[in-house]
Amino acid sequence: MRKNGGNAGRGRIRGVLFDKDGTLFDYHGTWGPILSEVAAALAGGQVSLVPAMLASIGYREETGRFEAGSIAAAGDTFALADAWRGLLGVSDRERLVARLDGYFAELGPERSIPVTDLGVYFQAMKGRGLTLGIATNDVAASAAGTILRFGLSDYIDFAAGYDSGHGAKPGPGMALAFCAASGLAPADIAVVGDNMHDLEMGRGAGAGLLVGVLTGTSGEADLAPLADHVIADITLLPALLD
CATH class of the missing domain: 3.40.50.1000 (HAD superfamily/HAD-like)
Incomplete structure (x- = not known):
């Protein structure tokens, strides 16, 4: 203390x-799996995108954790959507935000530890x-x-x-x-x-x-x-x- x-x-x-x-x-036990699952769902058949998507919001493979102050740790859905739009080739920001919020509203309560x-x-x-x-x-x-x-x-x-x-x-x-x-x-x-x-x-x-x-x-x-x-x-x- x-x-x-x-x-x-x-x-x-x-x-x-x-x-x-x-x-x-x-945080890590709850949102690491959720964000990995959501990234995979958005990437569809392009599974090779998932590591880059997670890295763009603060995931570090060498530690297996999201960094303090990163988008995943501290940002809102708009920041997350902006980090992923270019990688996914998505132009409609509002639609991506709505899709992400839908995943989070479903998975957050269900998976929280x-x-x-x-x-x-x-x-x-x-x-x-x-x-x-x-x-x-x-x-x-x-x-x-x-x-x-x-x-x-x-x-x-x-x-x-x-x-x-x-x-x-x-x-x-x-x-x-x-x-x-x-x-x-x-x-x-x-x-x-x-x-x-x-x-x-x-x-x-x-x-x-x-x-x-x-x-x-x-x-x-x-x-x-x-x-x-x-x-x-x-x-x-x-x-x-x-």
Whole structure:
């Protein structure tokens, strides 16, 4: 656990806004297979395109992982579509985005691997009187489907995707929308995520606490410059809030 200067300790935290993939769900175990499958489906019979497609969004064969801050790790569907359009010879950006979002809305909830028992975890967090939210650069339908699949509807007060009308990360829009929906001031919330764009969202919104987790694509050295704390995973957050 690392403590940075930042906003840490600026009063009691009353709400927590979580990133989804890499934070609530193991990034590589979930999205490595999904993105490989989607790339293969889009490539059709041109299977030789798949390695180049994955490399273009940050996959490194030598490590078997997507790089921190890459399109796969931090981008939205538009960035992904733009990386693949030239390789696939696709001119219709909107159609490709819609196709990708369709895959993600179906496969994301079905294949996500939680980092802990999320039902138990969120019930306990809710029992602390916290307002809870999810902000993701995934499509909103994938976030909604994931909340339903894991039985989190009674605990999650707010959920937004890149297409929810608040803008995508690293912009502050989703964090500010969470505050508006909950009636909390930005200084009252913690933002928890596995990537710099999560922390940049929180910093831009004026969040009271920025927490990095190591269940995604980033290491401690990636997150430490912006995070007030870097922890192994979300199970250590309750003790940190105490």
